Amino acid sequence: MLPEIPSPLLSKLAGYYLDKRAKGDSNVRIDYGVTSPRLIDNNDNLDPAIMEVLHALNEREPDYPQLHIQFARYHHAKQSLLEMERYLDKALALEPKYFSALHLKGEYYYQTKEPVKAYKHLKEALENFGSQPEFTQDEFYRETENPGKTNMYLGNIFYYFFDKVKSREGALDDEIADNEIEKMENYSFAQKFYTNALNLNFTSPELYYNMGRINYLKGEYTLALNMWLHLYDDFVKSPELMLALGNAFYNSGSGSGPGNYEAAKGEYLKLISVMEYEADKIRTVDLSKVSHVKLFQTLSSAYNNLGAVYQNTGEHGKRDLAYWKAIDYAQKMNQENEYARVNLARSNRDAEPILDKTIPFSIDIYREDMR
Structure with missing residues (x-):
């Protein structure tokens, strides 16, 4: 038949x-x-x-x-x-x-x-x-x-190989992008293709996250939030992504007043409650395991940034505890959280706290060097 x-x-x-x-x-x-x-x-x-x-x-x-x-x-x-x-x-x-x-x-x-x-x-x-x-x-x-998917893959080339390719007159060369201007130019190319994909009604969690991170790197925090708010299910599965959302809320008032500190605090606390439960099960941190690096690095960053929120909201007791927790989680990886150290040292001077702006590279890749 x-x-x-x-x-x-x-x-x-x-x-x-x-x-x-x-x-x-x-x-x-x-x-x-x-x-x-x-x-x-x-x-x-x-x-x-x-x-x-x-x-x-x-x-x-x-x-x-x-x-x-x-x-x-x-x-x-x-x-x-x-x-x-x-x-x-x-x-x-x-x-x-x-x-x-x-x-x-x-x-x-x-x-x-x-x-x-x-x-x-x-x-x-x-x-x-x-x-x-x-x-x-x-x-x-x-x-x-469909052409939307084609545009997404073109965007991915410039996103994931942002430091390894250069675009010249519509063609692509396999050449190292050796300065930040060239790297950001590649991110802009990625953004263009991602926008084309969205305009053709093609969507995916990867596209939304990557597009949001490009907005974030450019200081376009409200646009980043608009992208990331499509990713509720992904935040549940990958709580480290909440760090990006928290940071975007923290910076959302840039140039026009304070950020949305309460929303940022909510994201950091949700992240911490989920990931700290997992961290408590680990007796010895193994830096050869991506899952351990992701867990403890994210907690260290989240606690520093939570401390920055408390600094801005005047909750100084909670602030100092958060900075110490950030330092402690970094030390479990035999590292130092310099953001938290500096913030703690100058916390009594009402100095503007330093936010750890590092966020996951993509949904599935925690850091650039893990590609």
């Missing part, structure tokens, strides 16, 4: 199954009651069903370009990047200007940390989006990618 179905419909069915991959506590067994081993594997993915459909499509029309796109997407999901590349090359050999193939080839190079090649293919994808091959005009055809 399957080989008799039109190629666009078979491809669409394979794409539908691919989009139903298990994520967290959501999978087809739980959501739809699918239990047949003919349809799902041991990980509750629809891999057997996907392969059955793709083999039927291959039998029907082996040179159908989207067949190879779906195979590439399947192998991408399985993290088989060499197989992904092989199928993308087949699709591009059939249709060199095919948007999805160019986009996914850009994603492939992004995954393999080749930003210049990724940029080239993603830009080509956008340039060819408006003039797609004839087979894409079929009424049953469903595009697997």
